[in-house]
Amino acid sequence: MKPVCLIIGAGAGIGGNVGKRFAQAGYHTVLCRRSNKEGLDTMVQEIEQSGASASGFLLNAIEPGSIENCVATVEADIGPIEVVLFNLGAQIGDRSLKETSPKAFEMGWRLATFGLFRVASSVFPLMEERGKGTLLVTSATAAVRGNRGQHSHAAAMGGRRMLCQTLNAEFAPKGIHVAHIIVDGAVDAPDTLGKMLGPEKFQKLRESRGLEHDGLMLPAKMAETYFHLAQQHRSAWTHEIDMRSFSDLAWWNH
């Protein structure tokens, strides 16, 4: 039986590409995303046509019980989850405090912090019994510094990072590897950046900074590092790592 890699937040960017990478390496990948059944099916088909193995679920992570049921279903019907990628973002663009409704602020937390808590609460008891497992967490620069207009996002991501540390402190000695991955740059991803900018602006950005310039982070290339982290020997685990394009300023430089 193939080990299972569960992707929570499997759009056409990091999530989908990490899913493909693990599938290529012999994992059965379970792709979960909130909407776009068609896109999801296409991704599953692509993986299967390449000879690898995948399933897809629509999952509304905000809904009570959704993540918990998904984990239970996958464990029951597919197999033991060995790797989880928590890849839900909560970037809503820059908004002044006045424009940030209590609801928007709460939504950021619910997706990006509480969602991770629920994933860990669902999967870690199972991994703990098996004495091993990996949780890869996509994070953002907002986890380490709060910029103007990022009230909801930064508060959610700051909480996410600290939660990764408390999870690591409790579960690393039990054989569960938690890696917090700071994505410090724009990703060449049509489902997130593309939607935020709109198709035209996104295409322009790709032409000016992306494509042969490599100024946008290529999710297929990022996936190599995600995969590597899950293969690290337990005597040499990484808990925190950052990533950005060579041509981008690091967040601490300006």
Next chain:
Amino acid sequence: MKPVCLIIGAGAGIGGNVGKRFAQAGYHTVLCRRSNKEGLDTMVQEIEQSGASASGFLLNAIEPGSIENCVATVEADIGPIEVVLFNLGAQIGDRSLKETSPKAFEMGWRLATFGLFRVASSVFPLMEERGKGTLLVTSATAAVRGNRGQHSHAAAMGGRRMLCQTLNAEFAPKGIHVAHIIVDGAVDAPDTLGKMLGPEKFQKLRESRGLEHDGLMLPAKMAETYFHLAQQHRSAWTHEIDMRSFSDLAWWNH
């Protein structure tokens, strides 16, 4: 008319002592706490008997509208709020992930992160109109590192710190000073540490580390630094500061 200093979380530790310090300096201090009307009244009386000026409110910060109403009432009945101390803690002691219910996890956020968001959303538009104001935020080591068993607390405090940064980024140029104060040690406070440990253990700790040893942080002494921060000239504002007893290891040392 005296400038107003609003204390959210005015127990017998940091909150009460900061309140007294501002009152001594000529502010009208408004003390808000969740319970113990008697303790609250005593604090107000003590301040008034010393010739200074104070009011007290019971405030259940978790309740929708509570903080918002409190701010509106103070502004209408007492005067313009010049300084706010956000002093709500969310430490519930060390709990494993299994012992951390979703409700407890959410409660930490609701008090420690969302509460701050609500305070800022209520007060900052008023301060912005007046072109000045100060928000002092008591924070904890858990805001910068997540220890074992601190899932709820660290996630909440990590969010709090990032929120302070986003608030500062938007409002400092408008004359509003946000200071994030990392309290990196045990405070000699009967209402928080005292309650967590119980009276006997607390007394023992005071005798072994506190009192003439100064190994517990004295809230009346800490209040001097809180007060100083609110007096800094706008050309020289502090955004982040830490505090601990001389005999305590800093959180990064071990």
Next chain:
Amino acid sequence: MKPVCLIIGAGAGIGGNVGKRFAQAGYHTVLCRRSNKEGLDTMVQEIEQSGASASGFLLNAIEPGSIENCVATVEADIGPIEVVLFNLGAQIGDRSLKETSPKAFEMGWRLATFGLFRVASSVFPLMEERGKGTLLVTSATAAVRGNRGQHSHAAAMGGRRMLCQTLNAEFAPKGIHVAHIIVDGAVDAPDTLGKMLGPEKFQKLRESRGLEHDGLMLPAKMAETYFHLAQQHRSAWTHEIDMRSFSDLAWWNH
């Protein structure tokens, strides 16, 4: 006998103003700087004319034995040093790696890191015997992030910050307070910024950002915080603090 405050790096900016502040409060201030005997004498006279007490020394900190002799002389001839401000900068402007000679790189370390080590090695044994003392260390953003062109400065300041932490870990329990003060912005100081920019550019900057705009940090105002740090009760010491103008972006925002 007045307590002594020793200022190493006493130009017309932070150093001189901190010196004045301590003198006003009843310390005998010893001002040390590398050159400009006239400027030094004027500062000493100003302090004395205000009824306070000061001395001045020319001190070439880079020279072997210079700091050590200065400390010994002050202790022998003036009195026990209670507070030291280490205020030597090592900013040489932005230079590419190619333009940074090994000598320039070493000079940065020698002044900014090794100088601090020598000060602590000279003064701490004396303070330790007396069971108390304070070391205030002016630091820079370069201590927490390395920007382009800052090879020498950032390496020196990064070393300085870590040294402050090791000093604090060893000496705080012995009653010696080490405070690392991150000055995160341009200071309205003719001897440093003024010299780096030249008189015309400096005056323009003062007119556009400084003066009534308060966009340059006013050293006389900063001195209040330096002074406060030295007065903190030992149960509530600050080890790290940052400062910047209200209108400046924090280093982590861009």
Next chain:
Amino acid sequence: MKPVCLIIGAGAGIGGNVGKRFAQAGYHTVLCRRSNKEGLDTMVQEIEQSGASASGFLLNAIEPGSIENCVATVEADIGPIEVVLFNLGAQIGDRSLKETSPKAFEMGWRLATFGLFRVASSVFPLMEERGKGTLLVTSATAAVRGNRGQHSHAAAMGGRRMLCQTLNAEFAPKGIHVAHIIVDGAVDAPDTLGKMLGPEKFQKLRESRGLEHDGLMLPAKMAETYFHLAQQHRSAWTHEIDMRSFSDLAWWNH
């Protein structure tokens, strides 16, 4: 012609193992260490007997010109250096300030900070012309926090980290990848930990925490991550990463 991987600090721990890993992958590895010609020759032979390719040099990095000559010789006689591992440590064990001589303090900087500056100054102009290159820098927890007794080591490592950031800021856009690798734990390395502890204590530690417990970091396993970093696509470079054994507390937890 094979690409060249230059290892500065090639003992039997991280340095040697990273060297082997690159050799296995088709690089010609150049191993440099200060002493033990026999050990060095053995390592070179082992690599060659496995069908891979290596050379060895004795290099006293502290000596003026030594690093510079080594780089020039390798470029002239072997080939263009594509990857450099800077792996010189400067840990001298815990020493109080009194026990830390100015010479010992300076030696730490000379090896760990200035050595890196010299390596970059020698190699980067060549890499810049070729538009690519990788500098892997082994670092330590002391780069991010200064513990008691670590005056020399922490000051040197704090400088090293900031220097990595300034190098990255200048050279990443030119295609040169700098990775700062925080080794946050004890490495199962006879040449460093083994020598510091002595053979008996080292063996005991290996039995109690190392070997099948994996509580000491295995350099052969760490080498996988070093190698991965050098293979990252330029759209997804890591600048900072930490590593520790699963059973070890992270430096921020205690």
